[in-house]
Each structure stands twice: as structure tokens, then as C-alpha cells.
Amino acid sequence: MFRKYGFTYAVLAFTIVAVGMYAVITGWKTNGSPEFRLVTVEGQAPEGKPFTVEGSYKYTRSISAQLNIGEQGVTYEPTRFHFQWFDFDTGNNEFGNTSEKRRFMSGKKSYGLFVEESSMLGYANSELIDGRWELDVAALDKESKKTTQFTLQLPKHDRVDYWFTSAIRQIDKSNISVYLGRNEEPHSLKTTNYSQVSRLIRLDIDLESQSITNEINVLTELAGLDPNADYRANFISFKDNIGLIAVSTSNKSNNSDSAAGETSEYYVFDFEDYSLRKLDIHDAPSDSYSMKIVDHWVDGLSENEGVIYYKAFKLNDENQELPASWKVDTHAWGANSAYANYYDDQYVRITYQNEKPSASLRGVALVDIKTGEVIYRGEVETDGTAEEQIHKINNLSLF
Amino acid sequence: MTTYWKLLSFELRRLLLPFCILVVFTTVIQLYNAYSKAHKAVDYANKIMKKERLTTMEQYANAHGYFSYSDSFNQLNWIIFSIFICAAFVGFYFVMIWYRDTLGRHPFMTRLLMLPSSRNNLYWAKLTAPLLIMFSLLALQQILVPIGDSIYSSIVPSEARQDVPLEFLIGLNPVLNILLSNSYIDFLFYYGTGITAVIVLFTVILLERSYRLYGLLAGLAYAAAAILLIAIPLFLLQSDLRYSLTEIQLTIMYFVIIALISGVSAWFGQHLLAKKISI
Numbered sequence: 218m219f220r221k222y223g224f225t226y227a228v229l230a231f232t233i234v235a236v237g238m239y240a241v242i243t244g245w246k247t248n249g250s251p252e253f254r255l256v257t258v259e260g261q262a263p264e265g266k267p268f269t270v271e272g273s274y275k276y277t278r279s280i281s282a283q284l285n286i287g288e289q290g291v292t293y294e295p296t297r298f299h300f301q302w303f304d305f306d307t308g309n310n311e312f313g314n315t316s317e318k319r320r321f322m323s324g325k326k327s328y329g330l331f332v333e334e335s336s337m338l339g340y341a342n343s344e345l346i347d348g349r350w351e352l353d354v355a356a357l358d359k360e361s362k363k364t365t366q367f368t369l370q371l372p373k374h375d376r377v378d379y380w381f382t383s384a385i386r387q388i389d390k391s392n393i394s395v396y397l398g399r400n401e402e403p404h405s406l407k408t409t410n411y412s413q414v415s416r417l418i419r420l421d422i423d424l425e426s427q428s429i430t431n432e433i434n435v436l437t438e439l440a441g442l443d444p445n446a447d448y449r450a451n452f453i454s455f456k457d458n459i460g461l462i463a464v465s466t467s468n469k470s471n472n473s474d475s476a477a478g479e480t481s482e483y484y485v486f487d488f489e490d491y492s493l494r495k496l497d498i499h500d501a502p503s504d505s506y507s508m509k510i511v512d513h514w515v516d517g518l519s520e521n522e523g524v525i526y527y528k529a530f531k532l533n534d535e536n537q538e539l540p541a542s543w544k545v546d547t548h549a550w551g552a553n554s555a556y557a558n559y560y561d562d563q564y565v566r567i568t569y570q571n572e573k574p575s576a577s578l579r580g581v582a583l584v585d586i587k588t589g590e591v592i593y594r595g596e597v598e599t600d601g602t603a604e605e606q607i608h609k610i611n612n613l614s615l616f
Numbered sequence: 617m618t619t620y621w622k623l624l625s626f627e628l629r630r631l632l633l634p635f636c637i638l639v640v641f642t643t644v645i646q647l648y649n650a651y652s653k654a655h656k657a658v659d660y661a662n663k664i665m666k667k668e669r670l671t672t673m674e675q676y677a678n679a680h681g682y683f684s685y686s687d688s689f690n691q692l693n694w695i696i697f698s699i700f701i702c703a704a705f706v707g708f709y710f711v712m713i714w715y716r717d718t719l720g721r722h723p724f725m726t727r728l729l730m731l732p733s734s735r736n737n738l739y740w741a742k743l744t745a746p747l748l749i750m751f752s753l754l755a756l757q758q759i760l761v762p763i764g765d766s767i768y769s770s771i772v773p774s775e776a777r778q779d780v781p782l783e784f785l786i787g788l789n790p791v792l793n794i795l796l797s798n799s800y801i802d803f804l805f806y807y808g809t810g811i812t813a814v815i816v817l818f819t820v821i822l823l824e825r826s827y828r829l830y831g832l833l834a835g836l837a838y839a840a841a842a843i844l845l846i847a848i849p850l851f852l853l854q855s856d857l858r859y860s861l862t863e864i865q866l867t868i869m870y871f872v873i874i875a876l877i878s879g880v881s882a883w884f885g886q887h888l889l890a891k892k893i894s895i
Contacts, residue, residue, distance in 0.1 A: 221625065225625040228635075231748075231752035232751040235758065236751065276784065280780055280784050282784070295798070296784060297786070297793060299798075300801075300806075313859055313862075319862075320859070322858070323857055324858070
């Protein structure tokens, strides 16, 4: 019996192994990934969802894994290719959360800009077709359910390399504004380090006549900037009807090709009344700010040699109370560099590290934006000998 | 059931020799690949150490970088070659399994068709035997990756080696990435599509065996229609209806389509085998 059917049994066993391994394979295949855990040093993480910090672990020069470290340990993000019908469309899958929106998305480019206004769905996408820049525009009036869709030629300009869409706003039932970035060659490579500069352009579009009715260089018209000046302008934060515009310049020092550094200015743009106001950051400790509009002010975070600075800037001239400025010096925690970003509207997350082989350190802190108080601080620990621990921690980066 | 079991064993026994050759071939090629890559790395390091008067592997690694078994996964190499040979054999055998019995002066198929049981057993035995061989080779592949990794690790000293989890090794290789897919959905997707293709191929072969040239033409038309049906989700994605269905809905739709095609093709194939085939 066994002699007769032995091979059949063996093949069946192999098949069961092949298919059955999928049940246990995840643990087996990820075997060898280092274990990390976040150990509380001071304070307590906010209640609610378990606090974790994202990061990446570098196995070799070209192989690294994304991970999340919490008190319970580490979870690695899937690294393998997964079949997906909508490859690279993640952002638009978020927009398409209703059948009405998904219907609106039909026939449009996944990488175009989709927006939802109170009474309109909007779409715009700029593309270079046969050497001419075109703008696909679509708008759905939520009340009448009427969709308008057409293609326009973008205004011709010398030196233009690229157009990209930044924002869409409804003016009235039959008019919209599309805000575009226009990348150009700089006017003088002798005075700027930028190989490309960018203008912020507003195009007013009549949906009925399907034409551009007005073209405005926002910073020239509203802030009085020289139209030939070499700068980079783009929206960096939106909230309701307000947009924050960063304008960066990078001038070369006199008679030298070396950079004299990059300076940034910030403008608050009101989409409703088209007003533009320069943000006063004259007493900022650093030029390189990470800015975000919150309530009636702008949060500004910057880092300078391991010290994190926070400052709030007024959105308008009204006399309103602002959160106090604060700074956190991560050297006190044994770090030699740090990075800060917004955890949520209430807290700033600071990741800090020391890359000296003798004092390998990776940590994370949560700071209350309003008070500057460190409410939680944790550091990453791992297993193994002292040497192995240093090796693992050195290959870990926290975001 | 007994007849099916006997026929399956019979078909598998016919595959015993080629299967053993493939197992030995794949094992030798892949393990030798790990062994030779490791020795090449160590020899290269020793050569450089001698030239630069370095005394330890650690010094070499600090100066010139680490070795990793992963280096042999992200390129066309012996691993892919051995997989290709196995895949080519299995693909060829899906066609051969019918023609080896139906061609010749005294075809063996006449005896098979005269068996006193449903001919459906014959159809399913011929379908499942090569599939089982394919899954067995897949199991072998799953075992060979960690064994190769162990061989490499045992030869290259840890001071000069960077270990990479198997998950990454598999992910680096586009062929292994699909063969050893990392989720049940992906597994069902790839292997479901493959098995459907085999069932359609069987239908084409049985049409040809039943009606010769006209059957072949009809079979090709049938296969083209099946491909068009399977490609419906792709056509949807390229059309104005791109966003009319969600990711999950498209996946369900795809599985329904391949299940329908498999079901209809299997039924049609069995019908041809039972009523129309001529030797």
C-alpha cells in the first residue's frame, strides 16, 4: 500500500507544507529583525491610543525596514510587494470615501488635485501635451449635481519649466480659482543658488465659458514682490479659508559661487478676501521653520544644534493671546541632534539621538505646545550584549 | 473517489523521475550558489586584507563594507535560473500530460477512457497531479531559502556579515516575491490566476483533441475570450470608470471572474472528455 501510494503521500505532504507554511511563515520569515521597545524615562504618554514612534531600521546600505516602536515592543511594516489595483492612488482613495466622490473621480488622473468645498467638488491637473501646458478642470455642483469638465491651455510664458496645482477654491456657482505653482528658470544664476524658482499663480476660471478670465501672480500683485526676483513660493499649510505661503530665497554671496544661506519669509493668504499678510518672524531663533496654521495663530518649530524652538505667530493684527514661546535643549538628555514635528494639535513630538558609538541613544519626547512642558519621554532599548545593542541602536532612525 | 485516487497516484508516479531530477537540480544549484557566494566573499576579503595589511575581518568590514546573502537575491542569478527550469517543466507538462497519452499508434488514452468509471476522475487526476508537483517544488523553495542563508552565515564571519531577515531576501527577488507571496490574498490571486490558466489550457487541448484543427481554432478563440474576461478589472482601471469600484470590490470581482471561468472551463473540459474526444 505504502509502496504503491508512497509518492502520492509524499507529494501531498509537501503540498500541505507549502500551503500551511503561510500560516506560520510571517514569524519565520521576519526572524532576525531586532526587537526594540520604548521605555518610559519620565512622565506619561497621553491616554487613548497606545503611544508609538515610527522609525526605520537599516539592515544593509540598501535594505531598511519601516517600524513602529511602543512600550509593548516593535512592529515592522510590511516590506513585501502587495498586489494593488490602485497602485500609488492612496491619497485619492482617501478623497473617494463616498460614491458621489468616486463617481466624480472617474475619468480623471489619479495624481491630479481633488478638493471638496462646501458646495462643490473640484479637480485640476496640469500636463505638458505636445509641448504645450494644459490644465484639465472639473467641478461638480453638489446642489444641482451638474459636472463641468474641460481642458484649457495654460498661459504661455518664457522660461516656464513646469506647472503644478496647489489649491482650488470656489468663487461662485460658475467661477473657480485654481492656484498653481509655476516653476521657471531663474533670471540670473549669478545671484541665486536655485536652478529653478517658482511663482504662485492664481487663475480665475469661468466654468460656463470654459475660459481663464484672470491670471494673477499672487506675490507680485498682493505683496509687491519684484516679478523678476528669483524666489521659491509655495503653500505649506491650509486651514479653512487661510493658506500659509513660504517664500524662500537663496542668494549667492558677492563674487563667489558659495551659498550665503537660505532665508524664508511667510505670508498668510485669505482665500475669501484675497488679502495677503506677511508673517512677522523677526525675532525667530532660526530661519528653518516648520510651520502649521492652528486656530488663530501659526505654530512654528525649528531646530538648531539639538535645541528645539517653538514660537507662535499671529495670523492677523487682532490682539489675541498666543501660546508662549519655549525651547527644549535635548543635550540635557544626552542627545547631540534632534528633530521635531507635530504629534497632534496639542503636542509636539521630539525625536532625539546621540550617534557616538559609546553613547548610542534614540529617544522620543512629547511636549505640550501651549506650555512647553515635557509630558512624556521615552528611550529605545533592545536586547543583546552591549556591543550588539550599540550596533542595533546605531542602525535605527526615529522619525 | 477510489478511481480518482488511483489515477492521481498513477499520474504522479509517471512524474516521479522528473520530479526527483528537478528537486536535486534545484537543491544543488541553490545551495551551491550560497556556498560559492560566501566563499567568493571571504576570498575577496582575504585578498584585500593581505594587500592592505588588515588583520581582522572587522577591520575589513569597517573599511570596505559588509557582505550579505541579500546581494545574491536582487539580480538575475542561479536562483532564478533554477526556478525558471522548474516552471518551464511544469508548464510543458501541463500540455504533455494529454498529448503523451493521445498520440502514437496505440495511444494509452484508449485504455484510460475505457476505465469503468466516470471520465471526470481522469480529468481531475490530470489537472491535480502537475499542480501537486508544482506545490511540492514551492515547498522545496521555501525550505531552500533559509538553508542557503544558514550556509552563507556559516562561512562568512559575523564581523563582516550583515544578516537580513528572510522576508527581505524573498522581497528582493521579483520571482520569489510572487512565488512565495506573503499573504493569503496574494497567494489566491497569483495561484488562482495560474490554476485558471491551466484549466483554460486543458479546455483548449481537449477541444483540439476533439475537433482537431477547428477545435484548435475554437480553443484559441475560447482562450482569448477568457483572457478578455479576466482583464475586465484592468480595462475598468484604464477607463473613465476607474474609480467606480473600490479596491475590495475589484478584488472580489476578479475572484468571481476567475471562479466563473474555471467552473465553466472545467465543466466544458469534462463534457468534451466524456462525449466528444476521439483518439
